Amino acid sequence: MGYLLESIRNGLPLLLEQVLNGLQLGFVYALIALGYTMVYGIIKLINFAHGDIFMVGAFLGVFGFTYWGLPWPAAILVAMAGCAVFGVMIERIAYRPLRAKGAPRIAALITAIGVSLFIEYFSSLKFVFGPNFRVVERPFGDVRWTLGGVGISNIQLLVIAVVLGLLLALQYVVYRTKIGKAMRAVAFDVDAARLMGIDVDKVIAYTFAIGSALAAAAGVLYALAYPQIHPFMGIMPGLKAFTAAVLGGIGNIPGAVLGALIMGQAEVMTAAYISSEFRDAIAFSLLILVLLVRPAGLLGKAGPEKV
Amino acid sequence: MAQTSKRLAAAAAVVGLYILLELLRRTGVIGAYWAQVMDLSLIITISAVGLSLIYGFAGQFSLGHAAFYGIGAYTAGLITKTLGGEIHWYVLALAAGAGAAGLVAFLIGLPILRLRSDYLGIATLGFGFIVKVLLDNSDKLSPTLGGARGMLGIPQTTTFPWVFWGAVLAILLVRNLVHSSYGRACLSVREDEIAADIMGIHTTRFKTLAFVLGCGLAGLAGGLYAHRYSYLHPQSFDFLKSLDVLLIVVLGGLGSLTGTVVTAIGLVFLQEWLRGILPQDYLDWRGVIYAIILIVLMVRRPQGLMGGREWSLRILGGGEPVQIVTGKGEKGRASA
Numbered sequence: 001m002g003y004l005l006e007s008i009r010n011g012l013p014l015l016l017e018q019v020l021n022g023l024q025l026g027f028v029y030a031l032i033a034l035g036y037t038m039v040y041g042i043i044k045l046i047n048f049a050h051g052d053i054f055m056v057g058a059f060l061g062v063f064g065f066t067y068w069g070l071p072w073p074a075a076i077l078v079a080m081a082g083c084a085v086f087g088v089m090i091e092r093i094a095y096r097p098l099r100a101k102g103a104p105r106i107a108a109l110i111t112a113i114g115v116s117l118f119i120e121y122f123s124s125l126k127f128v129f130g131p132n133f134r135v136v137e138r139p140f141g142d143v144r145w146t147l148g149g150v151g152i153s154n155i156q157l158l159v160i161a162v163v164l165g166l167l168l169a170l171q172y173v174v175y176r177t178k179i180g181k182a183m184r185a186v187a188f189d190v191d192a193a194r195l196m197g198i199d200v201d202k203v204i205a206y207t208f209a210i211g212s213a214l215a216a217a218a219g220v221l222y223a224l225a226y227p228q229i230h231p232f233m234g235i236m237p238g239l240k241a242f243t244a245a246v247l248g249g250i251g252n253i254p255g256a257v258l259g260a261l262i263m264g265q266a267e268v269m270t271a272a273y274i275s276s277e278f279r280d281a282i283a284f285s286l287l288i289l290v291l292l293v294r295p296a297g298l299l300g301k302a303g304p305e306k307v
Numbered sequence: 308m309a310q311t312s313k314r315l316a317a318a319a320a321v322v323g324l325y326i327l328l329e330l331l332r333r334t335g336v337i338g339a340y341w342a343q344v345m346d347l348s349l350i351i352t353i354s355a356v357g358l359s360l361i362y363g364f365a366g367q368f369s370l371g372h373a374a375f376y377g378i379g380a381y382t383a384g385l386i387t388k389t390l391g392g393e394i395h396w397y398v399l400a401l402a403a404g405a406g407a408a409g410l411v412a413f414l415i416g417l418p419i420l421r422l423r424s425d426y427l428g429i430a431t432l433g434f435g436f437i438v439k440v441l442l443d444n445s446d447k448l449s450p451t452l453g454g455a456r457g458m459l460g461i462p463q464t465t466t467f468p469w470v471f472w473g474a475v476l477a478i479l480l481v482r483n484l485v486h487s488s489y490g491r492a493c494l495s496v497r498e499d500e501i502a503a504d505i506m507g508i509h510t511t512r513f514k515t516l517a518f519v520l521g522c523g524l525a526g527l528a529g530g531l532y533a534h535r536y537s538y539l540h541p542q543s544f545d546f547l548k549s550l551d552v553l554l555i556v557v558l559g560g561l562g563s564l565t566g567t568v569v570t571a572i573g574l575v576f577l578q579e580w581l582r583g584i585l586p587q588d589y590l591d592w593r594g595v596i597y598a599i600i601l602i603v604l605m606v607r608r609p610q611g612l613m614g615g616r617e618w619s620l621r622i623l624g625g626g627e628p629v630q631i632v633t634g635k636g637e638k639g640r641a642s643a
Contacts, residue, residue: 097606101609
């Protein structure tokens with residue numbers, strides 16, 4: 001009994017530290033997952049290029065504070081603005097023509113894969129970002145505090161604070177502004193929204209802009225937390241964030257955050273207590289198990305299948 | 308009578324094509340490099356025909372096809388590597404690869420085929436990742452499998468006749484299945500699952516049938532691949548490879564077998580051709596050009612190259628082409 005208490009006392013700070021690591025990762029996933037879930041909620045498209053927008057955001061941010069002499073908060077904003085424009089451009093060039101033709105959803109999905117490959121390979125060209133890994137030099141020092149045996153770093157606090165701030169901002173936009181109301185209307189019923197005079201294409205463009213800006217912020221935070229960037233860095237976080245969005249119930253904003261937090265914890269806990277090699281396997285097994293019990297995700301509503 | 312003569316003509320055409328290709332290879336008109344590309348394109352064709360059955364005909368969205376390709380490759384490779392590369396072990400290995408992939412598909416399919424459209428896609432994607440992680444760590448199970456370092460020294464027994472006739476077999480199997488009552492049942496599941504159910508079709512059974520057979524073909528392709536290149540690496544069976552096969556099936560036109568075959572061969576050759584024509588300094592552009600071609604093709608022809616029509620199927624052995632009403636089975640288009 002004494003031994004058990006002893007091991008819990010020793011193990012608890014470590015566990016709490018892992019929870020913090022999981023929160024850091026989960027919050028980054030949450031920002032990416034929001035873009036997936038919002039776009040899916042409106043046009044039912046798995047935007048495979050979203051992970052690559054995250055990558056472009058990371059590069060823009062890192063270039064901002066390393067080469068362009070911007071203070072890091074400004075670099076995040078520049079990355080967000082740049083990616084918002086980029087996201088809207090992609091939508092305009094690649095997805096809107098398909099919508100106009102009334103193409104099947106799978107055609108849009110394949111186009112998204114094409115766009116994803118294009119961004120990855122184009123970024124790998126030498127005059128763009130180059131094919132190599134780049135080590136990120138953080139614009140501020142690494143500070144760690146210890147609270148009751150639990151270590152916490154300034155990066156973790158920064159990630160959590162920035163993400164919470166952006167989540168509040170998003171909440172405001174979606175529930176308190178006119179464009180947010182339009183977005184919810186389009187997500188609910190495209191045809192009815194159009195009949196009410198909502199410019200659906202404009203709403204979709206805004207959705208891409210917001211989602212891409214959030215992904216860019218996630219990219220810069222990710223680059224600060226795990227200081228290495230390369231043109232293919234967006235694939236895995238993108239897929240995991242998408243998985244998180246599905247886990248939480250795709251199309252559902254709180255669901256995306258919940259799913260991302262679960263995904264982050266699952267991954268970090270597996271790496272800490274089981275084996276880092278199996279982190280992806282456990283995270284995806286969790287997804288499959290959840291889908292079998294709740295086929296529309298944790299917070300998703302299993303509506304009747306419209307055929 | 309006309310039916311029989313058409314079939315004979317089709318069979319003669321296939322044999323003729325085989326003899327022609329074999330002659331071109333023997334005489335060196337097709338060099339070793341392009342011969343290898345041709346073998347690869349036929350192997351990919353077998354795997355793509357499998358996904359065509361699953362997604363194009365039965366409408367079950369799978370993003371994890373490469374996992375079954377990998378299961379087949381590793382199973383087959385393990386057998387010949389431990390037992391030897393004699394012909395009987397090789398045949399056993401191919402059968403075991405296809406069987407293992409089919410069995411795993413059956414076990415995983417029973418629970419996850421209840422999911423629909425994108426959710427099924429995500430579940431299969433997750434399964435693909437799990438298989439990749441297991442392959443990466445397979446050396447802990449048996450050192451022969453090689454884990455993340457890859458599996459070396461598989462006997463190189465796959466030759467052109469094997470891949471050619473393997474592909475013919477796969478195409479015939481799927482073609483005949485699609486034209487049978489089983490195939491009609493699969494099509495009805497794709498078009499409208501609820502209606503099919505009401506008409507008395509055991510939807511789970513036909514979804515599972517298509518999934519198991521399609522994944523079995525991927526396993527067969529994997530076995531051929533393992534013995535063609537004699538080296539396997541988990542990277543060759545990851546998520547991006549699953550996407551490649553999906554690209555082929557959709558670009559070819561969902562529900563078009565000939566479209567799948569033409570696109571599978573075309574894309575493999577396109578990638579190699581781009582490698583050949585680009586000057587050394589611009590080799591990095593290969594991926595960019597490939598991506599642009601994909602986007603343009605898809606935006607210009609959202610219904611795929613063949614758009615659900617069959618090409619020369621009538622000449623190749625009769626039977627009405629299987630029509631697909633694009634977009635009708637897919638509920639909700641890319642926004643109305």
